Amino acid sequence: MAVRYFLPLALLSFAIGSLANLYFWLGAERPFVGPWLLKQFYVNYVDFGFAKRALVGTLLYPLFSAPVADAVAGAAIATGLSLAFFAGLILLLDRFHARPLRTGEAGLGACVLAALLLSPAGLMEIAHDIGRYDALNMVLLLIAVALVLKGRPHLAGVLFGIAGLVHEAVFFYGAGPLAVSLFATRARPVDMAACLVPGALALAAVGLWGNLDPAQLALLDARPGSGTTVWSRGVIEVPIALKPYEQAALAFYTLAPFVLILAVLRHNRASLWRYFLPPATTLLLFPLGFDYFRWASLGLFAVALTLLIGSSRLNWRLPPVSAALAVVFLLYCLPLGPLGTAHPLPFLELLWLHFTGWGG
Structure with missing residues (x-):
């Protein structure tokens, strides 16, 4: 079902993940794209010089330059663009992975697509x-x-560099799948460098020069949205405190994909250096910001893409399914709503608060 009906199931995942956004949009008159995320669309190279995450705002400068777009118009444009990004993602996943599996053996690839469709860390989280x-x-x-x-x-490297200017976090969850694809095609060292170095350079540039000075921060703060502090904070974020159950949820949703890929690699006698360590670079995101559960979601995407490459190009197959492995996979794919960002499983949290007397 994950293979044959990927697109309609992806839309269902989007609908479930969007429930909270729809609630606030329809019931509390809050934009579908929240103010914290709206701010980034107003950052551009024209008004602010070189700034992190400013490429999209630069390309859309005529739409978001003050005073053309107020908060309402900006939110509407940002919502339309974000929906288009999600649509592009599921269409590409269908074209590159689900569609070929419909004419071949679907085992490992189908499990990967099922995880993206069902897991709180998958498409539901991106929608949320x-x-x-x-x-x-x-x-x-x-x-x-x-x-x-x-x-x-070489062309892939250009796209990787562009992605780094869109948002620098892509280096940590994108370098792994790119390296895996390079290993899978036995690329030459010079081709590996051409593919990966542009993303590393974009990351370095953002880290060195991506923040704004006080005058630019004041100018940005006057634009719609919130979260101006994003363009003034350091590379390392002070960690936030998590409750014990949040720590347990974080450990499970972060480590489960790596447990699963480890089982696949061992069964297929694949190199851990080439195919396990590259997607594990996603874990380096944790000291760089406190969107911990978002990092866990990006880890799933890196592992999923690695497994899809291995399934299609390296003939990887599913390992024998032990009871423990089946339990881990099924729990991971339990559709409990989106995973959340700094705190886990907001839908479950709302239910818990409601049934313990919150909200009347």
């Missing part, structure tokens, strides 16, 4: 966090991986 540039960068990353697999790593 609509407005971020993650979906756009996933689109760019899927195209870049396809280019590598077609023998065009």
Whole structure:
């Protein structure tokens, strides 16, 4: 079902993940794309010089330059763009992965697509966090991986560098799948460098020069949305405190994909250095920000893309399913709503608060 009905099931995942956004939009008159994420669309190279996450705002400068777009118009444009990014993501996943599986053996690939459809860390999380540039960068990353697999790593490197200017976090969850695709095609070292170095350079540039000075921060703060502090904070974020059950949820949703890929790699006698360590670079995001559960979701995407590459190009197959592995996979795919960002499973939290007397 995950293979045959991927597109309609992806739309269902989107609908479930969007329930909270729809509630606030319809019931509390809050924009579908929240104010924290709206702010990034107003950052551009024209008004602010080189700034992190400013590429999209620069390309859309005529739409978001003051005083053309107020908060209402900006939110509407940002919502339309974010929906287009999500649509592009599921269409590419269908074209590159689900559609070929319909004519071949679907085992491992079908399990990967099922995890993306069902798990709180999959498409439901991307829908819940609509407005971020993650979906756009996933689109760019899927195209870049396809280019590598077609023998065009230099062009893939250009896309990777562009993605780094869209949002610098892509380096950590994108370098892994790109490296896996390069290993899968036995790319030359020079081609590996051409593919991966542009993303590293974009990351370095953002880290060195991506923040704004006080005058620019004041100018940005006057634009619609909130979260101006994003363009003034350091590289390392002070960690936030998590309750014990939140720590347990974080550990499970972060580590489960890596447990599953480890079982697949061992069964197929694949190199851990080449195919396990690259997607594990996603874990480096944790000290860089406190969107911990978002990092866990991006980890799933990196592992999923790695497994899809292995299934299609390296003939990886599912390992024998032990009871423990089946339990981990089924619990991970339990559709409990979106995973959340800094705190886990907001739908379950709302139910818990309601049935313990909150909200009347």
